[in-house]
Structures are given as C-alpha cells and as structure tokens.
Amino acid sequence: MNENNCYVNKNMISDKTMFSGKNAFPDKTTVSEENIFSDENPPYSGRKEQDYESPPDPFKSPPVKNRFQDSGDAGSGKGRNFSGKPSLKDRLNLRAAATIAGKDFADRLYEKNTIVLTFVFILTVFVYSQRGSTDYIQIIAVFFPLIGIALGYNAFVSERNDRSLNVLFGHPVFRDSLILGKFLAVAASLFCIVMLSFMIILASDFLNTGVIADPQMISRLLIFFIMTYLYLLVFASFSLFTSVILKDSISSFVAGAVLWILLCFAFGPLILVLSSIITGTSMFDAADPFFRVAERIADISPIHHYAQVTVGNLDLSYTAVNIMHDVNGFLDTRYTIDYLVSYYITDILYLLAVPAVFLTASYVAFIRKDIRSGGSHMTSGLHTKFNLQIIGLIAGKEFADCIRNPVFLLVAATFTIVVLSWTYVKGMEVGYRADFMGMSDIMRGFKGMAMIIGRFAPVLGIVAAFDTVIKEIRSGSMNVLMGHPVYRDNIIAGKLLGSAATVFLIIFVSVNMAAGCLLSASGMQMTSDQIIRLEIFVVLTFLYTFIFSGIAVLVSSAVSKPDTSLITDILIWLVLIVLFSQIAYTSFYMFTDDFLLAEKYSLLLLKLSPAHHYALISAGIPDVMKESFSYQPEIMGIFDTGHSLTEWAGAFSGNLIVLIAAVCIPSVLSFVIFLKKDITLTK
Known part of the structure; x- marks a missing residue:
C-alpha cells in the first residue's frame, strides 16, 4: 500500500x-x-x-x-478544491498568523536576553543623545542591529529542535501562516523597541533644550524613526532567514553577528581597499574616480542607505570614509519633506526591499524544509580512544573541535578580514605620511592596528569557549565521561587549555598577517627590535583575549543553554569594551557639567575594564573605543620605539599584573562552579 x-x-x-x-x-x-x-x-x-x-x-x-507535515498544508478544508489543494485564502489565514504573532510577541517581551539587551541599548541611546545627533545616530546604526538579530535568530530553529513544530503541524495551521506570524512577531517587537528609543530621544532633547519640539521637527523625527525601523528590520529579517536554514540557534546567531561585523565594522575599510585597487589611487589623492567607485561599492550595504537618509553621510560604520553630501538627510531643515522623499527615494526603496527579499527567502526555504527530524544533537566527540585523565589530551581534543567548528572558523575569518582591511588602510596612511609629511615611523600603523584588535579580539575569545562545558552536559556526553576515572578539575583545565591554544593560534596568525599587510601597503621594512615588539604585542593580545575566553567558560559552567551563554558573553563585551568609557564619561559630565572632572572620574572608573589596561600597554591610550581622552602616558605603549623594552615593562608593570589577574580570576571561578555543578541534566 x-x-x-x-x-x-x-x-x-x-x-x-x-x-x-x-x-x-x-x-x-x-x-x-x-x-x-x-x-x-x-x-x-x-x-x-x-x-x-x-x-x-x-x-x-x-x-x-x-x-500537514511535508507539504505545509493545513486548515479546516474550507475553500479546497476537489483535488485537496488549499485555496490562497486558506494558506494566508490572517487570523492564524495573528494568533502565532501574538504568542511569539509575548514570548519575546518576557525573554531575559531581550529585556537586558534592550535596556542596555536604550540606556546607550539616552547617554549618547546628550552629545549630538551624529553620535547617537551612529550608535543606532552600528550597534542596534544586534537587537534585530537577537529577536529573530531562534524564531524557527528552537521550535524545530524541540519538535514543537511537529506538534503545531498536527493542528490546522499552514506553513504560510506560521512564517507570516513569526515575521510579524519579530517586526512588532522591533517596532516597540525603536518606538521606545524614539521617545527617549524626544525626552533627551527636551531635557537638553527645555523646549518642546515643533510639529515640523516631530514629523522629521518620525520619518527618522521609520527609516531606523526599516534599517533594523533588514537584520531582523536576515536572522529570521538564518533561523530557517540553519540547524541550531548558535549557528543562526553567529551568522547574524558575522554579517553585523562585516557591514558595521569591516565594510568601511574594505570600501577604501577595493576602491584603491580598482582606481589605482587612494583617498589621500582626493581623486573623483576614487570617491565615485567608493559610493558605488557602498550601495551594497544597508548602513550606507541608512546613513544617506538620516545624516547624508556615505557611511556610518566605524573606520569608514566620511563623504558628506549637500543634503544632510531628513533632519536637514533647509529642504522640505516632499523634496527629501523624492531625493532619497532609491534609499527608501532599498530599505523596504531587502526585508521583503529575506522574508520571501525564508518563506521558500521553510516551505521546502523537512521539519520531521527535529533538532540536531550536539556531540562532544569525547571518544574512548582518548585517555581523558590527561589534561593535555582533553586540551588537544578541545583544540581540534574548535579548529573544525565551522562557526568558530567563520568568526576567525571575519576577525582576520577586519584586521587586515583596517591595517591596510593604516598602511596607506603611514606611506602617505612618510612621502608627504616626513613622518616615517611605522609604529604609528601598528598603534592603529592595536586599536581595532582591542575592539574585536574579545569576540574571538568568546566564540572559542562559550559552549565548552554546556555542550557536553546537554548532549549527555558529560555523564558518560564522568563514568570514567576522570576528575572534574582535569576536565575544566583541559577545556581552558584547549581554548587558550585556539585563541593564541588565531591571534598569532592574524597579527602577523596584518603586519605583513601594513608593510606591503606602506612600502617600509621592520627592524629586529620592531619585530620583537610585534611578537610581545601578540602575547599581550592573547592575554587580553583569553580574559573573555575565561569569562565564556565561566558562563558556560553556570548557565543551562548555549545561546544564553553566547548572548551573556556578548553583552559583557558590549558593556566592558564598547560602551563603558562613553557611558562613564557622559554620566559624569551630566552630574558635574565639567569636561575635566568628567574625564578625571571616567579614567578612574575605566580601571575596572581590561580594555583600559590593554590600550595603555599596547598603544598608550586610555581606551580602545574612545580616543578623545586628553590623557597620555609618557611611554606610548609597546610600539613606542623611543623607549627601551625595559623602560616599557617598568612603566606598565601594574597594568600587566591586572591583565594576568583578569585571566586567572574567571578561570578559578570556572573550577569552583564546575566542581559543584549538577551535570546529570541533559535538557
């Protein structure tokens, strides 16, 4: 039959x-x-x-x-023809889609990760809005896409992996209604967050000026709100798509994070590199062909179109070339709104079309997706051929797992691309200074490289270690492992050592490749002393990065889900590295109304952040994100060739001790938590 x-x-x-x-x-x-x-x-x-x-x-x-399972068909049978195929009205059941959207919307509002992430970003908008429009608009453009990614990355994959989709399709629900409901839930959640940010901006403007915005300005801010919403919806719809096509929530989140890093941090330098290669000129030549090509390449990125309609810039990503236009976005009161709509119609259509494209791709992929198999089971790979009593073998297995992990390789490749592209731009700058300004110190280029590495190396350390413990517990392999004569401290030590080896390898390769890229772009050579300083910088960067690997292992030992571990680690990175200095400075300035006092207190508070100590040791600046502090030490970091290495070590011995202690503390806490953790839970 x-x-x-x-x-x-x-x-x-x-x-x-x-x-x-x-x-x-x-x-x-x-x-x-x-x-x-x-x-x-x-x-x-x-x-x-x-x-x-x-x-x-x-x-x-x-x-x-x-x-309903294979074809995605469901429904009551109403409107079906005699062949059993549902009508379009049945497939697009708006009532069912609204029910699914309402349920998903409520779930997202009560998710701890969403609440914490939203609170952090709303606070950031409030702090930056005290300084000026360009600051908080750039913060929204660069960091708010993470909210869109967080809202959509597990929309389908979590339900598919726990088999709840199979149960759902046992009811009269079409796949069409499900994909529409999920999208509406993500879009509604994002709308609420952006609307709240919009209200914060209005309140901040009132606090700064004491004047309520006039109707014309409110209408322009409302258009700004709509453009912001469409821009963030691009990332939310992309994460919805990755949730459909990928097998687990970690892969989905990392795919969104990689896109975010490429577009918001790496794309600016890549535009300069590609434009220079295509035209044979550099931005320092101020040639029209270079800037025309740069604008054509920038058309690919949604952040370019968002920058156009908001402030009239070519790009708002970090380290991007800033080409201003005659029209400065919808906030430019010199032009009427009707004129601005016609002027920016191409950018508006782009921001409307991209979410629709990702929604269509999600629909097609989900209709063709086999959801019967349920979730893919993570395997720990702890086979019997390894002697698990030896820490070195556990570390070797952890190292091999990381190197073969496509998620980690994707992040490592992205990190390397960011460092190489940005360093190439710094190399062109060094060459220009040497040729036309008489400044031939190549160490200036390495100082710039230290800045970009200090911002993103922690992400590499996080991805290398965020699931080291929890993946073994959830797969059940930890129970099997503990059935052998293996002590828990050996396991956690092996995990830490394996993560450390992985991080060191990627840091060593990336930094030395970046050095070669800088030398190639500048046309200079390094002395033996400079090479030694470069390799010391590799060790310093490894210590700094492994702080976050230790934090990731600690969080992995404490939580019960890999995606919770990853999002927690990303939040720690955002707070300690990306936002800490600016929030501290702006907060102190709001209370003191004195720039000097605000900087003084901010520098004291910055000592709590490992980025502060790393920035001082490597580049001689107080922070890797905020470069406007007036404070400068006598020795400008490891790349200051005007002082010997002995003088450098003596001047920064306290910062070195802090970095080493910051490596040890989360590692020790990981031991303590893992020794007391109940590892019998597999769900």
Whole structure:
C-alpha cells in the first residue's frame, strides 16, 4: 500500500472526531462522500469514498500520515478544491498568523536576553543623545542591529529542535501562516523597541533644550524613526532567514553577528581597499574616480542607505570614509519633506526591499524544509580512544573541535578580514605620511592596528569557549565521561587549555598577517627590535583575549543553554569594551557639567575594564573605543620605539599584573562552579 494513501473505515468516526481525542470507534456509521467533503470533515485528499481502501482490521490499520507535515498544508478544508489543494485564502489565514504573532510577541517581551539587551541599548541611546545627533545616530546604526538579530535568530530553529513544530503541524495551521506570524512577531517587537528609543530621544532633547519640539521637527523625527525601523528590520529579517536554514540557534546567531561585523565594522575599510585597487589611487589623492567607485561599492550595504537618509553621510560604520553630501538627510531643515522623499527615494526603496527579499527567502526555504527530524544533537566527540585523565589530551581534543567548528572558523575569518582591511588602510596612511609629511615611523600603523584588535579580539575569545562545558552536559556526553576515572578539575583545565591554544593560534596568525599587510601597503621594512615588539604585542593580545575566553567558560559552567551563554558573553563585551568609557564619561559630565572632572572620574572608573589596561600597554591610550581622552602616558605603549623594552615593562608593570589577574580570576571561578555543578541534566 502506498504510504500516501489514507485509510477511512466506514466503521470509524469522522476526521473531526478522530482528532478530537474522543471515542475513536463508536457504533457503525456510514461515511458518505458528502460527509467526507463537508466543511466539518476536511478531506485527506480529493479522492472519492469508493477510492479509499479499508484495512481488514481498524485496530491494525496503518496510521494516517500527517497531512500537514511535508507539504505545509493545513486548515479546516474550507475553500479546497476537489483535488485537496488549499485555496490562497486558506494558506494566508490572517487570523492564524495573528494568533502565532501574538504568542511569539509575548514570548519575546518576557525573554531575559531581550529585556537586558534592550535596556542596555536604550540606556546607550539616552547617554549618547546628550552629545549630538551624529553620535547617537551612529550608535543606532552600528550597534542596534544586534537587537534585530537577537529577536529573530531562534524564531524557527528552537521550535524545530524541540519538535514543537511537529506538534503545531498536527493542528490546522499552514506553513504560510506560521512564517507570516513569526515575521510579524519579530517586526512588532522591533517596532516597540525603536518606538521606545524614539521617545527617549524626544525626552533627551527636551531635557537638553527645555523646549518642546515643533510639529515640523516631530514629523522629521518620525520619518527618522521609520527609516531606523526599516534599517533594523533588514537584520531582523536576515536572522529570521538564518533561523530557517540553519540547524541550531548558535549557528543562526553567529551568522547574524558575522554579517553585523562585516557591514558595521569591516565594510568601511574594505570600501577604501577595493576602491584603491580598482582606481589605482587612494583617498589621500582626493581623486573623483576614487570617491565615485567608493559610493558605488557602498550601495551594497544597508548602513550606507541608512546613513544617506538620516545624516547624508556615505557611511556610518566605524573606520569608514566620511563623504558628506549637500543634503544632510531628513533632519536637514533647509529642504522640505516632499523634496527629501523624492531625493532619497532609491534609499527608501532599498530599505523596504531587502526585508521583503529575506522574508520571501525564508518563506521558500521553510516551505521546502523537512521539519520531521527535529533538532540536531550536539556531540562532544569525547571518544574512548582518548585517555581523558590527561589534561593535555582533553586540551588537544578541545583544540581540534574548535579548529573544525565551522562557526568558530567563520568568526576567525571575519576577525582576520577586519584586521587586515583596517591595517591596510593604516598602511596607506603611514606611506602617505612618510612621502608627504616626513613622518616615517611605522609604529604609528601598528598603534592603529592595536586599536581595532582591542575592539574585536574579545569576540574571538568568546566564540572559542562559550559552549565548552554546556555542550557536553546537554548532549549527555558529560555523564558518560564522568563514568570514567576522570576528575572534574582535569576536565575544566583541559577545556581552558584547549581554548587558550585556539585563541593564541588565531591571534598569532592574524597579527602577523596584518603586519605583513601594513608593510606591503606602506612600502617600509621592520627592524629586529620592531619585530620583537610585534611578537610581545601578540602575547599581550592573547592575554587580553583569553580574559573573555575565561569569562565564556565561566558562563558556560553556570548557565543551562548555549545561546544564553553566547548572548551573556556578548553583552559583557558590549558593556566592558564598547560602551563603558562613553557611558562613564557622559554620566559624569551630566552630574558635574565639567569636561575635566568628567574625564578625571571616567579614567578612574575605566580601571575596572581590561580594555583600559590593554590600550595603555599596547598603544598608550586610555581606551580602545574612545580616543578623545586628553590623557597620555609618557611611554606610548609597546610600539613606542623611543623607549627601551625595559623602560616599557617598568612603566606598565601594574597594568600587566591586572591583565594576568583578569585571566586567572574567571578561570578559578570556572573550577569552583564546575566542581559543584549538577551535570546529570541533559535538557
């Protein structure tokens, strides 16, 4: 018997009663063709009664195949034609989509990760809005995409992995309605967050000026709000798409994070590099062909179109070339709104089209997706051929797992691209200074490289270690491992050592490749003393990065889900590295109304951040993100060739001790937590 055939026994009840959980075998009842194809009893196919085969024994009949599972069909049967295919009205059931959207929207509002992430970003908008429009608009453009990614990265993959989609498709729900409902939930959640930010901006403007914005300015800010919403919806819809096509939530989140890093941090330097290669000139030549090519390349990125409609810049990403235009976005009061809409119509259509493209791609992928298999099971790879009593072998296995992990390789490749592209730009700057300004110190280029590495190296350390413990517990392999004579301290030590080896390898390769890139772009050579300083910088960067690997292992030992571990680590990076200095400075300035006092207190508070100590040791600046502090030490970091290495070590010995202590503290806490952790839980 073909597995697609459905059995209907005349002694069995109707389809409606069968799936209601009531008595499946009442008194003999004849099922007529009229009953089969009525609205109350939807058909399994378009076949008539006489075409259905009756099994000899109803208790041994083959099970009815889930008619919704493979095709995505569902519904009550209303509007179906005689072939059993649902009508367009049934497939786009707005009521079902709204129900799904409401449920998902409520779930997202109560998620701890969403609440914390939203609070951090809303606070950041408030702090930066005290300084000026360009500051907080750039913060929104660069960092708010993480909210869109966080809202959509597990929209489908979590339900597919826990098999709740199989249960859902046992009810009259079409896949069309499900994908629409999920998208509406993500879009509604994002709308609420952006609206709250918009209200914060209005309140901040009132606090700064004491004047309520006039209707014209409110209308412009409302357009700014709409453009911001569409821009962030690009990233949310992309994360929805990755949630459909990828197998687990970690891969989905990392894919979104990689896109975010490439567009918001690496794309600016890449534009300069590609434009220079294509035109044979550099931005320092101020040639029209260079800037025309740069604008054409920038058209690929959504942040370019958002920058155009908000402030009129070419790009708002970090380290990007800033080409201003005559029209400065919708906030430019010199032009009417009607004129600005016609002027920026191409950018507006782009921001409208990209989310629609990702939604369509998600729809097509989900309709074709086989959701029956459920979640993919993570394997720890702790095979019996390894002697797990030896820490070195555990570390070796952890190192091998990281190197073979496609998620880690993707992040490592992205990190390397960011460092190489930005260093190439600094190399061109060094060459220009040497040729035209008489400043031939190549160490200036390495100082710039230290800045960009200090911002993003922690992400590399996080991805290398965020699931080292929790993946073994959730897969059940930790229970198997502990059935052997292996001590817990050996396990956690091996995990830390394996993560350290992985991080050191990537840092060593990336920094030395970046050095070669800088030398190639500048046309200079390094002395033996400069090479030694470069390798010391590699060690310093490793210590700094491994601080966050230790934090990631600590969090992995404390939480119960890998995605919770990853998001927690990313939040720690955002607070300690990206936002800490600016929030501290702005907060102190709001209370003191004195720039000098605000800087003084901020520098004291910055000592709590490892980025402060790393920036001082490597580049001689107080912070890797905020370069406007007036404070400068006597020795400008490891790349200051005007002082010996002995003098450098003596001047920064306290900062070195802090970095080493910051490496040890989370590692020790990981031991303590793991020794007391209940590892019998596998869910």
